[in-house]
Amino acid sequence: MAVLLSVTPAGAHGFGQRYDLPLPLSLYLSGAAAAVVFSFVIVGLFVRSAPPTHAHSRVDLFDYRPGRALAAFGVPLKLSALVLFAAMLLAGFLGDQNPYRNLAPTLVWIIAWVGLAYVSALVGDIWPLINPWRTVFDAAETVYRHICGRNLALDKTYPHALGIWPAVLLLLAFSWTELVYPTPAVPSHIASFALGYSVLTWAGMFLFGGETWLRHGELFTVIFGTFARLAPTEIRTARPKPQFLLRRFGTGLTGREQVSPSMMAFVLLLLSSVLYDGLIATPEWSVAESAIIARLSDVVELGSVALRSIGLVGFWLLFLSAYWMVSIVMSAVTERHFSSRQIAQTFALTLIPIALGYHLAHYLVYFLVQGQYIIPLLSDPFGYGWNLFGTASYRPDIAIVGARFAWYTAVAAVLLGHIAAVYLAHVQAMQIFAARKLALASQIPLTALMVVYTCISLSILAEPIVERSRPSAQPTAVAENMVAIPADAVLPDQDSGRLQVIGPGKFARAKLIYRLLGSAFHDGTKMTAADLLYPYIFAYRWGTRGDGRETHYDQSIDTATAPIRRELAGLRVVGSETASKSIRVGDVDFLREVFTIEVYTTSAPTSPEREAVPAPPWSTLPWHLLVLMEEAVSGNWAAFSQTEATRRGVEWLDLVRSQALNARFAALTESFERDGFRPEALRPLVGVDEARRRWAALSAFYKANGHFLVTNGPYQLKSWSQDSAVLSAFRDLSYPLGVGSYDSYAIPRRGFITAVDSTDDGVRLSGDVEMIDKFQRRYRLKRVPLSSIPPDVLKRMPPECRFVVVDDQKRVVLAGAAPLGESSSFQFDFKNRLPVGRYTMFAAIALNGNVMNADIRQIPIVVSSN
Template identity: 45%
Template sequence: MTGRANAHGFGQRFDLPLPLWLWLTGAGATLVLTFVALALFARRRDFGAAFLRSVDLLQFAALRRIAHPLAVVLRVFSCAVFALTLATGFLGNDDAYANLIVTMVWVLWWVGMAFFCALVGDLWEVVDPLPTVYRAAARLIGRRESLGLPWPSWLGAWPAVILFFAFAWAELVWQDKDVPRALASALLAYAALSWCGMLLFGVEVWRSKADAFAMVFRVLGRFAPLELRSATPTEPARLRLRPYAAGLLTEGAVPNSVAAFVLLMLATVTFDGLHETPLMDSIGTAAQTARPVAEALFALSSATGMDETQWLNTVVLLLFPLAFMLIFRVVSACMLRLAGSSAHADLNAMVWSLVPIAVAYHLAHYASLLLTTGQFIVPLASDPFGWGWNLFGTRGQAVNLGIVSPAGYWYTAVTLIVVGHVLAVIVAHIEATRRFASHRAALLSQVPMLALMVAYTSLSLWIMAQPIVG
């Protein structure tokens, strides 16, 4: 097997056919023209009605007959993969790329499942092994599913925000993230925490308020064309076909904790790209040469065992979502001021218009990782523990790490990011027309949001360009 892949770098330099500033200008102009077109031709308040139309696929008898058996098969398979992943982490080879758990967790599950949930539907809602294992254990011991404790209203979804930040820290900062036994221990600890929460508050309450991964895949699933929902004691199963981004339009108020979660998703994937750029290297150099900062980092390192780079990355990672939340609040305040007294007090719903951006950036940023490092699953399928097995005859399968060219990477990234931002402008416009009293108020409210999206488009493209032009 080959050595470790650099997920976001390339072995050759790619010269853009146009200067980078022209790409940034063109992308920003596309967003402005989209806004102008909406202002001129989408004046009716029911402009977004087509987005809300959906088709109930379970009305078709053939789909209704296979839906439940298929869900059962997928859940059994998911639980088997979960058990195998834990077993390989605790018992398998210590080499990260000779052990199934590293590729399974960071590539196939985190990146692959996110891609599927965003582009197809929230499959994690159906195959999540944690509630399946918990419910099976409850039936086996013959006790009720939960103690039914009420969820404190003041707590909102903040536990999910905290847990997702911890996951982002593990992905981007934790040095043991590719150590199989450490990764398996973290996975088992999260499972145990989830099972305790399900016991106290119930499966659905825990998954909707505190389960970071159920929430992140549900947010991505709002963008997808298929609305997938498992049957619950209070709700039947749902399988609906709808236009992309239709699930982002909502009637109800959005809690602050949910808005913070969406912004955290956007902030962490942006940090992931930024911390591999020369700018982040410059920030690190400046921190090490500034005596008070260097002394603080040294003291933290001495007290905790984490090195100075880890602490610096942790601080910057924490500042990113705080900055995103502050900017969103400032933009929201400007929107209210420009819209005048006709505006609704709650503008957290506008946070859903940022989800297409999160989807686009996630696809653009991680596509190369999925296509390159994801190939390791082929030899690992034959030898998941790294013990020298060859169950399916694929152990010696070659891995082509050059499958993604710099040119392909760049053009794909540009397309995804611009399309994602255009969709974000459209969703924001539809949401504004539904929440403000007049067309003029809706348009004025969108000026600060448009400025934010143009700025973020430029930042995103600049970050994506660094591995190939930097």
């Protein structure tokens, strides 16, 4: 206790918000282990007799008016659960496949799996009441009995030796789906699994009878019933009179009964699967997994899914083996009054508090944060933009709990679970051993096992939070692939978007340096550092769910900017210079400003093109136009995306055709010009006078052109009608390229693979590309073989073949781009790049980097051993 109460600083990092553990992890482990041992000593000294086994059955809450009032909710709960189950199936098959816009993932993985486990353990087992499979089968059996005069079920004799092994196998499959299956949150996959499970459950109930199969083979009846043994209530649905019994916590976990071997295996699988969930998320597992796959690559093709499947079963068997070995020791120290098998089966249920503690530690924060999505999803279960109950606009509060709460809750849950298990195991020992000395002796090995469990579980839980110890204040101690981020670099705040100084001691995995040639916008304003940084602010402000305000989040922006927010580690505008790119025409100097920007990311270094994807430091829109659009969306005049506009019942934001919006924008720009308005996040970068010039320029642009579509592109919208638009070239010498340089964007050309020739363990691809015949303002595209194009023309439009190779398991094993070879074809040699086997290559010819509407060829490949 002294260790736990003392406070000293320790280096650590958190998730969401930063949180430093007040103690090093080693002290937490030793303190928690000491607490478990101390609880054993206290229980051994003061608990000298077991409480009466059946004292809990004396109080039936249904004998009292409040209890009878609760019974009235039985039928509505049953029907509500059935409706939700049907809605989940329909949403999975027919709804939006985005997990955050579909009812199925939240209902199954959060509300049902996590939430009902807590209700069962802390309140009571309501699953028999709301079980949709039981509801459907009972209804069908009632109708069948009324029509045919006999039961629907065949009532075959259930093999006693089978125990609950069907539920064990189903729990293993369920855990595999949750922890190993690559796409467990895809709604259609969830619905398919649920439909298959429904068929299996109803088949079992038809063969052996409803109650028999529910007790032995219906997974969730067994899971929630097992957790409910800890609860202070017990619900008995036996006819003719149901009972709602009040009892002490944990009474259902003790008694003289010996559970079946299958139930013992089930309890250990519950323990191991939850802990395995934490294990596979640790850096140590990732390193070990990569090393094993690499080591075995020459012997067997072992992927991540296969390795994690083996690990799931192996972890379960490891827990079983450890518990069995402890049972052998317990049998030995108690003079073999009971065999090791009898000991194992007798004390298995006392491990349930530990399983619940692990469950709370791993999933409680997940439940509190992600579980909030059920509120909007109940109004819009299919993601169609409905608002059935008026809750579709609810935005979950992701800051409801923080890293501090997560860590202390996890520690408390694990510790209290083990202490409760120590107490219940001692009570169980007092009931089965006549001599108190033998009861105490039996608990020493079991307590030692619980101490090991405590240390393992807390170590795994701490992985996302606690850093490994390293030499202090020495950058060289950081891994070789880490890059120090300058202390004056900035990063947008998750909630407000304001640029926050990162400070010293931060590192990234990749550093990109951009030299960006600034250019004028269509309204005549000049690009500044504020225009480069504000798109990042915009991404964080509108792509992050904040404090629940409806008008400051858009799912489409969230999706589009997720790579930026996931991988961005820091930004730094180094400065600008005008000497190198400025030109002089006659007596006039045309200044071209070059900005140097450093972007730091958390993505592993691969190639400059790949690393640049999540963090381009520019936007086609000036900051003042983005601010104007934000004001419109914040005021609920319009929405950024069509989906959000439909959901909120407002216009889809249009800077050109909406006369009503343009009138509002015009008034707003005049107001902003008078006030010199600029957003709070840009005040360190933009002064009042600069802001007034921006708004004045935008207002003048609108008066001259009749719209607000200001960009820095080479074409400017001149006029438009219902079915056409006229673009005029925007000429400005601040632009980096000369006249005609943008034709490749206005008229993107494509390539086509025309021939595939197999070579020794490789292929040769030939193709055509589109060429442009121009005459004044007219042009015509024609396909020309690559072999007929002169070399000097090819240099101006370098074609390349982009390709991806997948194996027979649909996994990408090779990808890249190949330049055009000397024979005007693309050569690929896979012999030294791929193992022996059959593959499929997907290839397309890209011209000037254009892959829009690409012509992709699928090519079979065989790599032989010769």
